[in-house]
Amino acid sequence: MISAFFIFNQKGEVLISRLYRTDFKRSIADVFRIQVVSNSDVRSPIITLGSTSFFHVRVNNLYIVCVTKTNANAALVFEFCYRFISIAKSYFGKVDEESVKNNFVLIYELIDEISDYGYPQNSEIDTLKSYITTESVISSAIAAEESSKITTQATGATSWRRGDVKYKKNEAFVDVVETVNLSMSAKGTVLRADVDGHIQMRAYLSGTPECKFGLNDKLVIDKNSQGGASDAVELDDCRFHQCVRLNEFDTSRTISFIPPDGEFELMRYRSTSNVKLPLRVIPTVNEIGTTQVSYNIAVKANFGTKLSATNVVLRIPTPLNTTGVDCKVANGKAKYVPAENVVVWKIPRIQGGQECTFNATAGLTSTTTRQVWARPPIDVDFEVLMLTASGLIVRFLKVFEKSNYHSIKWVRYLTKASGSYQIRF
């Protein structure tokens, strides 16, 4: 399993260094710095040198690195890294060099807690928060009481939930968040379109409630086993929170669970078929001689008129030898950003069915070595509320409890794209 855990900054300086086992010296960090941080050719998140493997995840110019000498489960190691990031986020907001430096004591405490001798342990944020606090020290009596609760909770049937939760108002919030990834060729054919979705739940329910969750009627959860109708919603790779009873899911396809208290991620899924693309982009880009490039780009909102896309940002690449761009837009604002070699076109809101156009001419300068422009893709970011690109809908959420109280349930949908909604031209 994981033998060492490091956090490096952009320059390769070690911010956090924790060795779980004795099979490495601390100097192993130098190997990573030399082989990965200072080597710009390395793009793979896993580097194996001899019998040593380095797994790294980059976040805000930080490298979160796990090192192992054994044949560890790579998915598990990466999950551990991402889990660390989400824990850190919930403890001190932003994960960057500054915050890591400010909270290094806390981080050491956390990484000691979530891993023992390199084996990942309970990493439930709410549970962790009950005994690793950033607040001032509680008096010893209460602390003793609290700690005894932890023991019962950790050894009980539902290790993720305490028994004695009480709320005046019983509420449950369900957020379905989908990220659309698209890559479209210059001819307009879809090369790749898929949806990464997760269902986030915030449960403020008393006692130990039993919840039942229902999605679309025509839901195909495991594509391979059944044929599936053409309009059915197909989900691949469903992953559930540990509270979901998997044997029940396997036999009757119902999702039933006793939720942890507070916020958690109920499930995560992926969908690759029948993806509805919320925005259509039709680019026409012509190079006129060697001195000009003309752009004509249309964006069409491809959903119901009641909905609207917000925070739409198009990044339209320009050739490397651009001297200036002359833009004409009807909606939003367009501006040439030389630092990134793109024209950024921001549209605050597009109503469903609406179409926006962009016209521009970029002037070029002559260069020494005549190079063909690589034409990188146009990148689109947006958010659409109350729409799921995969078509997933929450049909019902039932809560059963011994006291049989009334509970209020809220469901919200969000489809967004950030960084990987790309159209070639």
Next chain:
Amino acid sequence: MAANMRGLTQFIADIRGARVRELEEKRINKEMANIRKKFKDGNLDGYQKKKYVAKIIFTYILGYKVDVGHMEAVNLISSSKYSEKQIGYLAVTLLMHENSDFLRLVVNSIRKDLDENNEVSNCLALHAIANVGSSEMAEALSEDVHRLLISPTSQTFVKKKAALTLLRLYRKHPTVIPAAEWALRLVSIMDDQDLGVVICVTSLIMALAQDHLDAYAVCYTKAVDRLHRLVIEGEYSATYAYYKVPSPWLQVKLLRLLQYYPPSEDATLRSVLHEVLQTIMNNSAEPSRNVQHNNAQHAVLFEAISLAIHLDTSSPLVGTSAILLARFISSKETNVRYLGLDTMAHLAARADSLEPLKKHQGTIILSLRDKDISVRRRALDLLYSMCDTDNSELIVGELLRYLKVADYALREEMVLKIAILTEKYANSYKWYVDTILQLISAAGDHVGDEVWYRVVQIVTNTEDLQEYAAKVVFEHLKSPSTHESLVKVGGYILGEYGHLIANDTGYSPLEQFQVLHSKSQFCVASTRSLLLSTYIKWVNVFPEIKPQLINIFERYRHVLDAELQQRACEFYSLASRPDDDEVLQNVCEEMPPFPPRVSALIGRLNRKLGDTEDKRTWIHGGKEMNLERHGNSRKATLGPGSSATGTATVTDTADAQDVMSSLAGLNLSSSGDQLDLSRVDVVAPRVAVGPSVEKWFNKLTCSAEGLLYEDVQIQIGIKSKYQGHLGQLAIYLGNKISVPLTSFTSTIHVNDSEALSATFAKIPPNTLVPRTQSQQLLHVECKKVFSSFPILTVSFLAGAHQSISIRLPISVTKFIEGVKLGQADFFERWKVIGGPPREAQAVFPIPLDGTGQLDLVRYRQVVSGNHLEILEDVDPNPSNLVAAGVLHTSVDGKVGCLLRLEPNREAKLCRLTVRSTSEDVAMEVLRLIEKLLRSDCS
């Protein structure tokens, strides 16, 4: 400039301040977009252009790709302001690749700057040429650079840079520079007043002279003269003394330059050089306390020792240097130890006797354990060079012991050297086999295939050795871990000669088989196939273990490796034939001895030596190796064009030959066509001509003194005196103009140095004061009969560089002494000599004098001018001339010579007959006198 380029300072500050790479990239993208815009809009003044180009340069040196601004840089070069020009040149040298098309645009601007009479522009342009060094530039501008170098109006600073620029161009494009053509002019700059210029020019000449030894031969005298002035006369300005050592860099370069040439024959030069070296060694005898002073002194000293070794290994100087070196190799300083060992290796490689070195053998062997690896290497080289039959066992033993602990980097070379030494100096074959097997087991990984091939060859060819070798190999194989090479040797030797020891206890066939086969599973396929061959040989000689062997073949028939499988199948069917079958016996006949071959090992070792800028003048190894190599290199350098082609072919062929062909002992370093190339003679300098030159010359051939040459600037006269085979010429050189003739050089070119030697009594002064005359003494010695006149080349700087070559009136007849003979004596000798071939005769027309009579007076003059004694009353006809003389030569001894001249007025013809005991002399005397008589020199 720095004060007002605010934008640039800000830009650099921003980039320095960028915390992460992305920010830096963004800042640069932004700036580049701005620059593109500005350049596109045009209308930039010089300052703006300079600023933006400077930013582009900064971006470029940060490692970003830049594809604008080249045109602007080219424009900046032609600016009149220094700062703009400088940035322009900087951009050109940095941004433009040597094959860039933009360079064409720059060539003209650079030429303009070279032509300008401004030191700074000249220097900038020279810098650019040297930095870019493209072939196009070299072709277009090398003439201009050369002009700057030789121009008398150039500043010393420019001259220095021009010399170094030429050096750089020559190193990159050796063919572009007409090295031989420029030789005299370049060498003349070695007399420059400024030592800095001399250092630079010497560097240039060093590079050129390596490839054009003969064209640059003049520099030998110059270098000796310069050294003499520097070391003995102390003629240098105080700024060039480095810790009291006069310009050590120049000294080192000059000493090195002299090593490229074979030792001079000229006694004067030799004695001067000897004096110089002696002085250098005396100066360095006392180590000083100051480190820098020591360094400078040592640098010069080591080079001086090298030169001394190069000149003559038996001179007392070398004796002194051996003592000095012995002190150095036990010095505390690593560098000194290194250099000491290196130079000692040079000495060992060249010296006739290794005795002085052997005294220090212990110290050298200790150096093998020095803490510095480069010192260890040098110690190894030295031991390799100083090894001979007497100390080979000791040295090889020591090397073997050291090999086990030696550095990995050193082992391969050590193995090769041990193998060569063992073979070369082996006293007994037993020792050879023992050592090599020990070597293979000690450093198996580093033993090349050549080494074990060689063992097998030697064992096969030496019958007495076979049994012993088989036993020793067997013992070695018994040790638990053996290297694969040893298994191969074992497989071969036991297969061939295993039966010789099979009857001894402990060496039974079964034991041999078990030992060898136990190793096979650790070996690669090629070794295993060799082992299979061994087994089939054993099937033939050891029928008792046949079942086991057949069993093995059986198993190997199913392995995947094609080679192994095929062998196994073939051997299996061969082995399973009936016992009385003769095929097996015929197949497994004992190997015939190999044809005698030259060891391929030495070739391998020499191939490993890399070539650096300055060629080494020697190689490691004994004296013979150096002599052989010297012969080869001499041939190569004599070839037309540069020697680079010569050496290239050598290395090419050496690389191309594979191991097998090198085993056959083909030493390709002197192939046939190369010998042909070397036949081309050295081109003699072109002789000045003109009717008056001819007249002066002819007059001098029959008189002892007179005018040899004269023009508006210079007058050359001669006085000569001959005594036996020796002669002395006083050459009077007169400067007729009112400025001094500087860099005055006079050299003598003798076509046939075997027959005639001509040397100046001392090194001629290098300036000729206005309106004065200087005298130079020339010693000549006739060794054999010679036919061509020596040529005197005088070159000097009087505004431009001038060079005059004139024949010196030194002919064979000058060494003749007249003899008085009576009539009887004369005819007796005349008859004894007899007719052809020892008689030479010619009939030719002669001019008559003004009155239409025979010009008897002149004939007499000619004959007696050629030092023949005219004998009166020998011939009855008064108009006939009879003369006799003896030619003195130092090698061939004395040669008698008789002459008869019979002019005929009516026919205007004359018959000249010369008889001599040597047919060459007869021909030559006839030729000389006929020529004089024919010419109408009234």
